[in-house]
Amino acid sequence: MSDQHHASGGYDPAEVERKWQARWDEQGTNRWTDAGLRAAERPYYNLMMFPYPSAEGLHVGNIYAFTGADIHGRFKRLQGYDVFQPIGFDAFGIHSENFALKLGIHPMELIPRNVERFRTQLRRVGLMYDWDHTVDTTTPDYYRWTQWIFLQLYQHGLAVKKEAPVNWCPSCNTVLANEQVIAGECERCGSVVEMRFLSQWFFRITEYAGKLLENLGWMDWSDSTRKAQENWIGRSEGAELHFPIARRRAAEDRHQPAAIEPEKPVIRVFTTRPDTVFGATYLVLAPEHPLVERITAPERREAVEAYRRQVAGQDLVTRKKTDKGKTGVDTGGRAVNPATGEEIPVWIADYVLMEYGTGAIMAVPGHDQRDFEFATQFGLPVVRVVAGPGEDADTPLAEAYTDNQAGRLVSSGRFDGLGHRAGCDAIVAWLAERGLAERRVNYRLHDWTISRQRYWGPPIPVLYCDACGIVPVPEDQLPVELPHIDDFRPDASGISPLARHEEWYRVDCPACGGRARRETDVSDTFLDSAWYFLRYPSVGYAQVPFDPELTRRWLPVTSYIGGNEHAVLHLLYARFVTMALRDMGHLHFEEPFVRFRAHGLIVREGAKMSKSRGNVVVPDDFIAAWGADAFRTFLMFLGPYEEGGDFRDEGVSGPYHFLTRLWDAVLTSTERPLDPAVEQKLHATIKKVTEDLEALSYNTAIAAMMEYLNAVRAGGRTPERGAVEPLVRLVAPFAPHLAEELWERLGHARSLFDEAEWPGYDPAKAVADTVEFVVQVNGKVRARLPLRRGIGEAEARDAALGDENVRRWLDGGKQVRKVVFVPDRLVNLVVG
RNA sequence: GCGAAAGUGGCGGAAUGGUAGACGCGCUGGUCUUAGGAACCAGUGGCUCCGGCCGUGGGGGUUCGAAUCCCCCCUUUCGCACCA
Numbered sequence: 001m002s003d004q005h006h007a008s009g010g011y012d013p014a015e016v017e018r019k020w021q022a023r024w025d026e027q028g029t030n031r032w033t034d035a036g037l038r039a040a041e042r043p044y045y046n047l048m049m050f051p052y053p054s055a056e057g058l059h060v061g062n063i064y065a066f067t068g069a070d071i072h073g074r075f076k077r078l079q080g081y082d083v084f085q086p087i088g089f090d091a092f093g094i095h096s097e098n099f100a101l102k103l104g105i106h107p108m109e110l111i112p113r114n115v116e117r118f119r120t121q122l123r124r125v126g127l128m129y130d131w132d133h134t135v136d137t138t139t140p141d142y143y144r145w146t147q148w149i150f151l152q153l154y155q156h157g158l159a160v161k162k163e164a165p166v167n168w169c170p171s172c173n174t175v176l177a178n179e180q181v182i183a184g185e186c187e188r189c190g191s192v193v194e195m196r197f198l199s200q201w202f203f204r205i206t207e208y209a210g211k212l213l214e215n216l217g218w219m220d221w222s223d224s225t226r227k228a229q230e231n232w233i234g235r236s237e238g239a240e241l242h243f244p245i246a247r248r249r250a251a252e253d254r255h256q257p258a259a260i261e262p263e264k265p266v267i268r269v270f271t272t273r274p275d276t277v278f279g280a281t282y283l284v285l286a287p288e289h290p291l292v293e294r295i296t297a298p299e300r301r302e303a304v305e306a307y308r309r310q311v312a313g314q315d316l317v318t319r320k321k322t323d324k325g326k327t328g329v330d331t332g333g334r335a336v337n338p339a340t341g342e343e344i345p346v347w348i349a350d351y352v353l354m355e356y357g358t359g360a361i362m363a364v365p366g367h368d369q370r371d372f373e374f375a376t377q378f379g380l381p382v383v384r385v386v387a388g389p390g391e392d393a394d395t396p397l398a399e400a401y402t403d404n405q406a407g408r409l410v411s412s413g414r415f416d417g418l419g420h421r422a423g424c425d426a427i428v429a430w431l432a433e434r435g436l437a438e439r440r441v442n443y444r445l446h447d448w449t450i451s452r453q454r455y456w457g458p459p460i461p462v463l464y465c466d467a468c469g470i471v472p473v474p475e476d477q478l479p480v481e482l483p484h485i486d487d488f489r490p491d492a493s494g495i496s497p498l499a500r501h502e503e504w505y506r507v508d509c510p511a512c513g514g515r516a517r518r519e520t521d522v523s524d525t526f527l528d529s530a531w532y533f534l535r536y537p538s539v540g541y542a543q544v545p546f547d548p549e550l551t552r553r554w555l556p557v558t559s560y561i562g563g564n565e566h567a568v569l570h571l572l573y574a575r576f577v578t579m580a581l582r583d584m585g586h587l588h589f590e591e592p593f594v595r596f597r598a599h600g601l602i603v604r605e606g607a608k609m610s611k612s613r614g615n616v617v618v619p620d621d622f623i624a625a626w627g628a629d630a631f632r633t634f635l636m637f638l639g640p641y642e643e644g645g646d647f648r649d650e651g652v653s654g655p656y657h658f659l660t661r662l663w664d665a666v667l668t669s670t671e672r673p674l675d676p677a678v679e680q681k682l683h684a685t686i687k688k689v690t691e692d693l694e695a696l697s698y699n700t701a702i703a704a705m706m707e708y709l710n711a712v713r714a715g716g717r718t719p720e721r722g723a724v725e726p727l728v729r730l731v732a733p734f735a736p737h738l739a740e741e742l743w744e745r746l747g748h749a750r751s752l753f754d755e756a757e758w759p760g761y762d763p764a765k766a767v768a769d770t771v772e773f774v775v776q777v778n779g780k781v782r783a784r785l786p787l788r789r790g791i792g793e794a795e796a797r798d799a800a801l802g803d804e805n806v807r808r809w810l811d812g813g814k815q816v817r818k819v820v821f822v823p824d825r826l827v828n829l830v831v832g
Numbered sequence: 833g834c835g836a837a838a839g840u841g842g843c844g845g846a847a848u849g850g851u852a853g854a855c856g857c858g859c860u861g862g863u864c865u866u867a868g869g870a871a872c873c874a875g876u877g878g879c880u881c882c883g884g885c886c887g888u889g890g891g892g893g894u895u896c897g898a899a900u901c902c903c904c905c906c907u908u909u910c911g912c913a914c915c916a
Contacts, residue, residue: 652857
């Protein structure tokens with residue numbers, strides 16, 4: 001890759017791009033003043049997911065994402081919208097901190113350096129950002145409001161502190177997110193991860209589970225993202241059933257029905273199959289279930305304790321593996337099946353999770369495969385209570401019968417014969433009469449743990465007072481600044497590095513003036529990114545997180561583009577925070593991103609890019625060699641934007657070649673009337689490109705422009721000025737520098753993006769007068785005839801029958817039985 | 833296991849019921865050039881007895897007509913995963 005590409009026609013991308021980037025900077029192109037934002041008439045908030053400024057610099061995946069979004073923004077701007085397109089830096093978090101640790105540089109030094117590098121690189125790509133409205137989540141004037149959001153949630157009962165299990169890496173001395181634990185091991189050092197119980201702050205996102213799910217129904221989102229979120233929230237409809245704990249009695253009495261005593265404690269289970277309750281032959285509790293102590297029989301205590309210890313020593317990921325076989329122990333305790341009145345054993349097993357449902361299940365081995373495996377392994381009874389077609393209550397079960405469509409209840413007393421739906425309704429109603437059941441909807445979504453025992457994040461703004469307990473930091477004392485400490489490395493204690501600095505955490509209680517200490521954990525990075533889009537328009541306002549008037553004008557976000565890797569994290573958290581703030585009266589809308597599009601992933605030579613494979617694209621090299629415009633166009637040409645593409649290095653020459661040919665065509669064009677065929681093609685191309693840009697079909701838009709340019713230059717003809725000038729505007733979103741330069745050379749004084757309009761087209765002119773008709777005989781193409789547009793069926797048929805080749809296929813006295821006519825396209829002669 | 837997407841030339845991909853392979857890469861031949869590159873022109877799915885025939889993962893179906901719709905199967909990728 002050298003300067004040799006630039007031999008032809010004088011197109012020198014490096015020079016053009018330097019010139020226009022400097023000019024955009026000088027003239028403040030794309031930047032809004034506060035007054036401008038307030039007065040905007042057609043606001044279009046074009047948002048893209050802000051990057052985490054890694055030390056490696058801008059990744060080609062970032063550029064792919066940003067370029068696609070930038071093209072959308074530039075397109076909308078040319079269409080006359082007031083496009084607000086900001087960018088920022090998601091610079092807090094474990095990723096950044098780990099990198100700082102690795103390099104031995106303090107994050108307060110390293111991060112600003114990375115941010116600077118990112119700014120430079122982003123400019124170099126020609127992205128249309130409003131550099132006067134950027135956010136950096138690590139600055140006190142930003143995280144002051146992150147802390148404010150925490151306090152709002154706390155005051156509304158949506159932030160609570162409770163003990164919870166977390167993944168702990170004994171070698172890195174830190175809590176790990178579930179995503180950072182690979183097959184039970186730390187993703188960074190390979191140590192086996194332990195489970196620890198720590199007191200954590202949680203956001204009660206589950207309060208909004210129903211709303212979060214429901215709104216997905218009407219939002220204009222990529223289907224893949226919507227589905228991922230639906231799965232994650234995981235709604236299950238069913239019932240909570242109560243199994244009274246049985247009084248301890250002699251074994252020989254147990255076959256007698258037990259009296260259910262209402263005041264006795266019950267074991268609550270959640271089930272989606274209450275219809276199968278007659279087949280519940282035992283219960284299983286999560287090992288951590290609070291009732292385990294109480295029900296365990298004295299002679300089983302030792303075994304139960306041993307099992308609980310074993311499970312506690314396991315990391316969460318290993319525990320949730322499905323292929324390791326079932327383990328569990330009998331507690332010796334017994335409960336009463338509320339339907340049959342029989343006493344059944346109570347077990348504990350690690351396949352029952354405390355955090356889902358009630359932490360206890362009724363096991364129906366006949367009709368649940370997991371229960372079936374467990375029952376088989378431990379010799380527990382299997383009872384059939386659902387029979388499929390051709391089966392009855394005595395048909396043996398080789399595996400669980402789980403069909404809830406065809407099955408009918410058997411051995412279920414007066415409910416025999418009912419189907420799944422009716423069975424559930426009837427049985428729940430029957431048990432509910434005695435207070436032993438209630439309908440219930442359960443969600444898989446868990447509350448969001450936001451505590452991080454790390455340094456690099458916003459301190460959680462609460463105090464613990466010896467006298468008053470938990471005391472929120474008063475709003476007027478925000479931000480709680482993150483102090484500069486040198487020993488920011490986390491250690492084995494399970495508490496934050498800030499907890500080693502008494503001079504920082506020792507404070508007086510703002511309520512009573514007594515001794516208090518600050519919370520020393522910081523909050524999750526995902527809280528920083530859960531509200532950044534609210535801040536952008538109000539950057540610079542020190543007294544409010546988001547100005548009400550600006551927010552009303554610019555939010556919710558008009559268009560959001562980002563990666564599907566955040567389908568269930570960032571996008572869910574941002575929705576939750578928005579809903580909560582709305583319910584508190586701070587916002588006028590409930591959904592922040594009404595339209596969201598997920599872009600695809602770039603692979604290289606068919607393989608995922610990774611440092612270990614050594615196949616990572618270094619964008620700077622490509623930009624230096626071919627220019628940002630060619631690189632942008634190339635990336636968008638790889639494949640459908642929403643599906644990603646395969647990066648092959650040689651491929652960049654195609655789009656580069658296109659831009660060079662466009663450059664030559666514009667500069668050699670002459671002022672003269674348009675050839676009618678060219679004019680028709682021009683209108684068709686404008687139509688195609690406009691529609692494709694609207695749909696983010698960038699690859700086909702580029703193909704259409706290439707095709708048009710080929711037609712304009714066909715056979716080495718000199719292009720008409722009027723044929724290429726609109727093409728400069730069409731290509732501008734993709735290759736903005738080149739377009740600006742050509743626009744200027746065409747005699748315009750101001751920036752194309754300030755002055756030009758998106759080209760319009762005349763639908764009547766977008767179609768040719770003559771169309772190529774396909775003539776088929778029995779569905780096979782036998783001729784192609786140029787015919788007048790709009791021709792009628794009779795005329796088209798006659799023309800087809802007049803064709804020599806077609807006649808050959810009709811030889812032998814075959815009768816035309818039917819004529820299929822598709823206007824302006826095809827005639828199919830069906831012969832018998 | 834559940835959910836989603838996808839399978840088309842040597843390669844990336846286009847076509848969502850009507851001309852399969854647009855556009856580009858690569859390749860072949862030519863022009864120009866001391867040469868290489870660049871640029872430009874022409875060609876490029878397979879087979880062919882030059883009439884055509886075959887061809888969109890495999891098999892079946894609907895239709896005048898199927899890459900596209902329906903059924904069965906195979907493969908790949910991604911997400912979730914003992915969620916009761």
